[in-house]
Amino acid sequence: MExxxxxxxxxxxxxxxxxxxxxxxxxxxLYEILIGSAPSLKFGVAFSExxxxxxxxxxxxxxxxAKLAADTSFKLSCGHTFVIFMKDGFPINVLxxxxxxQEVCQIFCATANPLDVVVAETDQGRGIxxxxxxxxxxxxxxxEDKKARREMLRKFGYKL
Numbered sequence: 001m002e003x004x005x006x007x008x009x010x011x012x013x014x015x016x017x018x019x020x021x022x023x024x025x026x027x028x029x030l031y032e033i034l035i036g037s038a039p040s041l042k043f044g045v046a047f048s049e050x051x052x053x054x055x056x057x058x059x060x061x062x063x064x065x066a067k068l069a070a071d072t073s074f075k076l077s078c079g080h081t082f083v084i085f086m087k088d089g090f091p092i093n094v095l096x097x098x099x100x101x102q103e104v105c106q107i108f109c110a111t112a113n114p115l116d117v118v119v120a121e122t123d124q125g126r127g128i129x130x131x132x133x134x135x136x137x138x139x140x141x142x143x144e145d146k147k148a149r150r151e152m153l154r155k156f157g158y159k160l
Contacts, residue, residue: 001122005132006076008115014065015091016072016115017084017098019107020128024049024057026082026103031059033097034084041089044069050079050125062087076117078126080105092158109133 010016027047034043044065046058056074060066065085073083082104086094091110098104109115113134119126141149153159 001120003129004119004121005116006119008072008117010112010115014085014087015110015112017086017091017095017107017110018117018128018131019082019098020080020105021047021082021103022080022105023103026101027057027059029101029103030082030084030098033101034086034094035061037094037097038089041086041093043084043086045082045084046070046073047082048073048077048079054079076119076126076128078119078128081128
């Protein structure tokens with residue numbers, strides 16, 4: 001077995017969700033979940049098959065995001081995984097619905113941070129072991145940091 005890290009480039013203003021799923025209809029079911037989640041959400045979703053033709057399947061309501069999701073999923077080359085890129089919305093707006101999709105087994109990350117995916121490769125194929133999401137903590141928040149956090153949540157409209 002060989003361990004690798006795959007750097008995922010997340011363009012400014014986008015978020016990514018990476019997860020594991022188990023069936024070819026994942027790409028269509030996730031499309032339906034995402035399209036019904038928020039009228040302004042733009043997204044692309046890709047799913048890499050682990051049997052049959054072993055293709056990376058993709059859909060989206062934004063052509064550039066659909067291509068980015070497909071390219072990223074193919075770069076990972078891990079069977080039964082999916083990649084969602086989104087803009088004009090946040091993962092918090094769709095994550096519970098994505099997790100409730102009957103094919104979804106787990107979510108590895110939902111982020112806009114710099115991202116490395118830890119991949120194991122064997123003679124059979126590749127699989128995601130986990131992710132390195134962003135940077136390590138620089139310290140413990142102080143009162144002024146708490147104030148800034150609370151202001152940011154209100155700016156985004158998630159708190160009153």
